[in-house]
Amino acid sequence: xxxxxxxxxxxxxxxxxETEGAFLVIAGAGSGKTRTITxxxxxxxxxxxPQSAILALTFTNKAAREMExxxxxxxxxxxxxxxxxxxxxxxxxxxxxxxTRLGYKENFSIYDQTDKISLIKEAARSLKIDPGTLDLYxxxxxxxxxxxGREVWSPETSQYKDIYNEYNDLLKLYNAADFDDxxxxxxxIFQDHPDVLAEYQARYRYIMVDEFQDTSKIQYTMVHLxxxxxxxxxxxxxxxxxxxxxxxxxxxNIIQFEKDFPDVREIKLEQNYRSTGTILDAANSVIAHNxxxxxxxxxxxxxxxxxxxxxxxxxxxKEADFIADTIxxxxxxxxxxxxxxxxxxxxxxxxxxxxxxxxxxxxxYSVSGGTSFFTRKEIKxxxxxxxxxxxxxxxxxxxxxxxxxxxxxxxxxxxTITGFGKEKHCSVFRAIKDLTAMENSPLPDKLKGQxxxxxxxxxxxxxxxxxxxxxxxxxxxxxxxxxxxGYLVMEYQKNEKExxxxxxxxxTFINLMDRWEKDPDNEDVNxxxxxxxxxxxxxxxxxGDEGGKVNLMTIHAAKGLEFKVVFLAGCEDAIxxxxxxxxxxxxxxxxxxxxxxxxxxxxxxxxYITSCRTRHHQNExxxxxxxxxxxxxxxxxTKASEPEKPLTEEEKMTRIMSxxxxxxxxxx
DNA sequence: CGTCTCCAGGTTTTT
DNA sequence: CCTGGAGACG
Numbered sequence: 059x060x061x062x063x064x065x066x067x068x069x070x071x072x073x074x075x076e077t078e079g080a081f082l083v084i085a086g087a088g089s090g091k092t093r094t095i096t097x098x099x100x101x102x103x104x105x106x107x108p109q110s111a112i113l114a115l116t117f118t119n120k121a122a123r124e125m126e127x128x129x130x131x132x133x134x135x136x137x138x139x140x141x142x143x144x145x146x147x148x149x150x151x152x153x154x155x156x157x158t159r160l161g162y163k164e165n166f167s168i169y170d171q172t173d174k175i176s177l178i179k180e181a182a183r184s185l186k187i188d189p190g191t192l193d194l195y196x197x198x199x200x201x202x203x204x205x206x207g208r209e210v211w212s213p214e215t216s217q218y219k220d221i222y223n224e225y226n227d228l229l230k231l232y233n234a235a236d237f238d239d240x241x242x243x244x245x246x247i248f249q250d251h252p253d254v255l256a257e258y259q260a261r262y263r264y265i266m267v268d269e270f271q272d273t274s275k276i277q278y279t280m281v282h283l284x285x286x287x288x289x290x291x292x293x294x295x296x297x298x299x300x301x302x303x304x305x306x307x308x309x310x311n312i313i314q315f316e317k318d319f320p321d322v323r324e325i326k327l328e329q330n331y332r333s334t335g336t337i338l339d340a341a342n343s344v345i346a347h348n349x350x351x352x353x354x355x356x357x358x359x360x361x362x363x364x365x366x367x368x369x370x371x372x373x374x375x376k377e378a379d380f381i382a383d384t385i386x387x388x389x390x391x392x393x394x395x396x397x398x399x400x401x402x403x404x405x406x407x408x409x410x411x412x413x414x415x416x417x418x419x420x421x422x423y424s425v426s427g428g429t430s431f432f433t434r435k436e437i438k439x440x441x442x443x444x445x446x447x448x449x450x451x452x453x454x455x456x457x458x459x460x461x462x463x464x465x466x467x468x469x470x471x472x473x474t475i476t477g478f479g480k481e482k483h484c485s486v487f488r489a490i491k492d493l494t495a496m497e498n499s500p501l502p503d504k505l506k507g508q509x510x511x512x513x514x515x516x517x518x519x520x521x522x523x524x525x526x527x528x529x530x531x532x533x534x535x536x537x538x539x540x541x542x543x544g545y546l547v548m549e550y551q552k553n554e555k556e557x558x559x560x561x562x563x564x565x566t567f568i569n570l571m572d573r574w575e576k577d578p579d580n581e582d583v584n585x586x587x588x589x590x591x592x593x594x595x596x597x598x599x600x601x602g603d604e605g606g607k608v609n610l611m612t613i614h615a616a617k618g619l620e621f622k623v624v625f626l627a628g629c630e631d632a633i634x635x636x637x638x639x640x641x642x643x644x645x646x647x648x649x650x651x652x653x654x655x656x657x658x659x660x661x662x663x664x665x666y667i668t669s670c671r672t673r674h675h676q677n678e679x680x681x682x683x684x685x686x687x688x689x690x691x692x693x694x695x696t697k698a699s700e701p702e703k704p705l706t707e708e709e710k711m712t713r714i715m716s717x718x719x720x721x722x723x724x725x726x
Numbered sequence: 727c728g729t730c731t732c733c734a735g736g737t738t739t740t741t
Numbered sequence: 742c743c744t745g746g747a748g749a750c751g
Contacts, residue, residue: 118741146741170741190746195737237741305740405738410742461728468728502727594741614739636738653739 059104060132062097066090069327073292074098077105077264080285080319081292082312086356087341087659088332088620091294092121095266096128098292099140102264103129109139113262115281116144117269119595121618125268138581141262145277149240150590156247156254157235165586167234167445167452168593172433174198174236176454181224184480192221201225205238206276208306232485233451241276248283259287269618270295270315274306282318289319297352298345301614301653309350330356332620332662334363340665340691341658347690348648365697366665368688373679374408374628377668378415381625384666385421385608388623396422399608400621402657404634408627409610416608423608426615432592436546436560437567441589443536447520448586450487453479457486463545465508474500487516515539523585530572537564613657624661629669630682654687667696 062071070090073083074097085091095114102112116122122142130137141148150168157166169177178197179189201222203209211219229236235243248255265285267273270293273281285291293315300307316322330338338358345351371377381401388394401412401423409425416423431437439462442455449455457476461467467475478500479489493499494510501509519539522532537543542564546557574591575583609621613634628634634657635650658665669684 144741240741301739304738407737464729466728470727612739633738638738 060097060100062101066094066097067327067329069325069329070094070097073294073325073327074101076323077102077107078290080289080315080322082270082315082322082324083292083294083327084324084352084354085294085296085327086330086354087296087299087656088330089327089356090329090331091268091296091327092125092128092618094327095268095294096125096132098266099125099129100132103133103135107264109137110141110261111263112140112266113148113264113284114140114142114266115148115268115277116142117272117617119144119147121268122147138579144594145273145280146237146240147594149244149280150594152244152247152258153235153240154590156251157243159247159251159254160243162230162235163233163449163451165233165448167232167449167455168240168590169229169234169236169454170433170593171198172438173234173454174201176458177228177232177234178221178225180454181221181228184228185220185224187221197221202236202238203306205236205242206274206306208275228453231451232453233449234454238276241274241280245276245280245283248280255283256287258284263288263290265291267291267293268295269299270311271297271300271309272302272305272307272617273311274302275311276306278311278314286318289321291319298348298354298652299617299656299659301617301649301656303649312352326354328354328356330358331360333358333659334360334663336363336365336695337658337661337665340366340695341655343692343695344651344658344687344690345655348651350648364664366667366691366695368696368698369666369668370684370698371668371670373672374411374670374674375415377627377670378411380668381412381627381666382415382419382421384625385416385623386419388664394622396606396608398622399625400616400619400623400660401608401610401625401627402613402616402660403611403627404613404636404653405628406612408633412610412627416610421608422606423610426609426611431563431567432595434560434563436542436563439542440533440537440564440567441592443516443519443540444523444533444585444589446487447516447523448589451485453486460486460490460512463540463542464548465512466505467509471501471505487513526584529575529583529585529588530568533568533571537568613653616660617656620660620662622662623664623666624657625666625668626657627668628673629667629685629688630673631685632683634685634687651687651690654685 062074066074067090070093073081073094077098083094085094099112099114103109114125116125122144126137126140126142129140143151153166154164158164175194175198178192178194178201182189182192197218200215200218204211204222209215229239248258262284265281267281272295281291295312297309297312300309333341335358338356342356369380371380385399389396403409403412413423413425432441439459442458445452445455446459457472460472475489475493476486478493479486482489482492484492490509491513493501494506494513499506519532519536522535523529543561546560547554550557550560571588574580574588609619634654635647639646639650667688669688670682672679673682674680
């Protein structure tokens with residue numbers, strides 16, 4: 059038995075010890091939120107609540123993994139029946155069990171952003187609309203908003219209604235689900251089939267939601283459906299750290315929660331255990347400028363600590379050098395490890411320069427975000443092969459690999475094949491199979507032979523994979539068989555390094571699979587679950603935390619993490635707050651401020667802020683203005699290593715010009 | 727008919 | 742600066 063009162067402060071203790079009923083826990087930054095949840099679950103297990111009755115929903119895979127690890131350590135139990143996962147992974151779990159209720163077949167594919175764009179193109183083409191005239195990236199967002207109920211069709215968007223409908227028809231036809239479907243379809247199952255819902259309600263009688271402030275409306279709907287029966291639900295969040303409203307995360311959820319569970323008990327965790335007094339004061343001062351927030355005040359017993367260092371490097375290269383040099387310097391003192399450092403940036407594009415400097419100084423680092431490993435072209439190619447094997451209806455993946463490596467399948471041949479498929483209402487895979495077997499096929503004989511080989515290859519490897527044994531070796535053989543290396547050499551003739559690098563990525567991918575299938579805790583070893591898994595893993599894969607790497611990531615990705623030393627780079631106006639955020643809605647300034655607040659509160663001991671004087675952007679040297687949030691930090695808390703020089707008349711002029719051009723550039 | 731090459735455009739944040 | 746699409750070539 060764990061003595062909660064001894065390990066936790068009174069508010070934490072209350073949260074952890076009361077397991078029945080509805081709870082709303084407002085947990086400030088660094089207030090020991092994860093610790094509290096961990097103890098709460100451990101306490102449930104102590105009380106004899108079965109693992110299988112507990113569902114904990116987190117925001118990222120990493121958070122889920124960490125929580126599981128901590129509970130394991132705390133209780134010393136095996137946790138095979140406990141469900142700790144992200145909303146999306148939980149959605150996949152439900153769909154794998156019940157998607158046939160909606161008329162889908164079992165091995166559905168999950169489409170990421172890239173697949174989604176391909177599919178929208180496909181939908182447009184089938185409606186005789188030239189995809190070239192569309193802003194596809196933008197459409198992915200519009201469709202997402204519509205599907206999740208965040209927005210309704212507006213005069214500007216309603217012209218895309220037909221494409222949207224076609225897009226959804228195709229998804230179903232291809233037996234595929236996009237990310238939104240992973241939440242929307244389970245809800246549909248629950249609503250259409252009360253018996254299924256009742257089953258899940260009976261199974262998950264104790265539900266916890268972490269980072270509740272970032273739950274979207276539909277995610278909340280899903281949780282509410284599950285929890286309304288038992289009424290045992292505990293949501294934990296911090297409105298000041300709500301940074302995903304653009305994705306449908308909604309403050310209204312807190313209000314809705316209070317309505318849906320009128321007996322809710324509200325607990326506030328306000329003691330901060332993470333940061334020095336200086337850092338906390340700075341954070342508090344900044345966030346106080348926001349008007350829409352629940353009242354709370356973070357306090358701490360720790361001392362004031364060091365002043366916050368604010369620097370104004372000449373340009374982004376100097377900024378990167380400063381960060382790298384400072385890491386070397388602090389590391390040299392011996393009491394810090396590389397993974398005690400976090401470098402936070404507003405946008406992924408800021409990472410490149412910093413990576414350069416870290417590489418040059420031979421500082422080991424890991425970047426999260428940006429083009430995720432699994433969305434790299436070469437990796438997607440390989441994944442698509444495997445997807446076709448698990449789901450032959452997946453036309454998008456099939457079209458991706460049919461001519462990769464090149465098999466002489468060009469535009470004309472593709473037209474014939476897809477045309478045939480449309481006519482016969484069958485998948486492209488089926489069409490290829492039929493067309494190659496046909497007597498007087500419209501395809502030339504040479505191509506028929508090639509395609510026949512392709513079909514056999516798919517069947518052959520599907521068979522090998524289906525044993526569920528040694529899948530990484532099978533994959534290795536597949537990569538050899540299709541001569542992917544030869545393909546890379548061809549494609550990157552002038553750049554052998556690139557080809558080698560891409561091939562190395564594939565080898566890494568195979569190794570990852572090997573590790574995964576040999577993991578003794580893994581109870582579900584088959585190709586399909588692997589594919590599901592990697593589609594949902596994105597930025598936080600780098601679980602190789604051997605303790606030796608500096609962390610470079612976006613502020614969004616840093617949510618829930620803490621570092622002894624934090625660098626906040628690119629603290630310039632138009633970066634944070636981001637120019638695009640402020641364009642239409644001035645209310646967005648509050649979210650940008652929360653983002654800044656999240657960044658500051660990641661720091662435990664030292665905080666370095668850099669704001670470049672100039673920055674190279676789109677082939678132009680732009681003059682930069684320091685972020686307006688810097689002014690919101692009381693000057694007594696900072697130490698400017700390099701005070702800003704007053705502007706010359708000429709500089710003022712350029713600044714106005716650059717502002718103007720930036721503004722112009724951002725209209726539509 | 728498939729492939730190669732040049733040119734325009736473009737990502738804020740993520741599951 | 743890098744990616745993807747359109748047009749010329751083999």
